[in-house]
Amino acid sequence: MADSPILAEEAELYRIAKAIHSEIYSIDSHCDTPMYFRYGIDIGKTNPAWILNPKDLGAETENEPVRYNLKVDIPQMQAGWLDAVFMVAYLKQGARDDSSLRQTVEKTGSIIREIIAQVEKNRTVAGIARSSGDLKQLKAEGRKAIFIGIENGYGIGKDIRNIRKFAGLGVRYITLSHNGDNDLCDAAVDSFSEHNGLSAFGEKVVREMNRLGVMVDISHTSEKTSFDAVALSTCPVIASHSSVKALCNHPRNISDQLMQAIAAKGGVIQICIYPQFLREDGNATVTDVVNHIDYVTQTVGIDHVGIGSDFDGGGGIQGVNAANELPQITLELLRRNYSKDAIAKIWGGNLMRVMDAVQKQQ
């Protein structure tokens, strides 16, 4: 019986992809997995599906409970040839009085400590990474690298000293806002344009992040805030999980002008695997993910694109729905003739370059 030429070709692509991943560093720059720690999951294990009530996670509308499978854990990272992930402390935007801010800052610290505890519990297979050097070291040891981020500058309250405190715990980026304006800036979604971009406090925050080597993340911020942050920052900025506005008109996506500004400063746009950021009808596949990567590459070059899934925060599409399915992106990049060097840049090289530049400036 003759072999199927299509399957033989796919098998060859799979072999090439696996060989490439053994030599490059792959990073997913955004997942919200810590939101699920409260359900007693262990990132070192394959966790059974559980019944999740979206209201428990702060959904405002009454949603039907769903059966949920965690999208990021060490076994799925191993299966997906993923070397590193940014796990973030997500703070839902809420009230901004002193008492609420105090509670929010406390919550930020407690989520960060939970991330560290999860990694500590699994230290034979994972470690906390604070730099590209840490990632290289962990990969050499056969362990997964867990980086820490904060999703929403609300998490530092109004006290600039909290940036140093959280950076000391390992935080490598802060997303300046989530949905809704905060004391730092205006957001892309649910905004009243309270500050017309970055506030005076937000400017201080960006300067302090530059000083401490913490990456400035403009995913979730308004167009004006994003331009303000890029202009003010003395080192490259990132969009940790955003896609391309020209391909999918969503306020969370990056316009061509903003893309050019980010690239001109040496930054990187990490394409988000959130269905509604990839296609307006939400029916996205890996073809759309790589269409967005193609677009950034063709518009500002191969040095300014990466991947930030938003898994366990709403990210995930048919075919690329959890960390173990991420190699589908590599296969599609190979089908479109991306070189090994280009794939290395997309999967982590670009973000590592930015991390190095931001830390070197200290």
Ligand SMILES: [Zn+2]
């Ligand atoms: Zn987000």
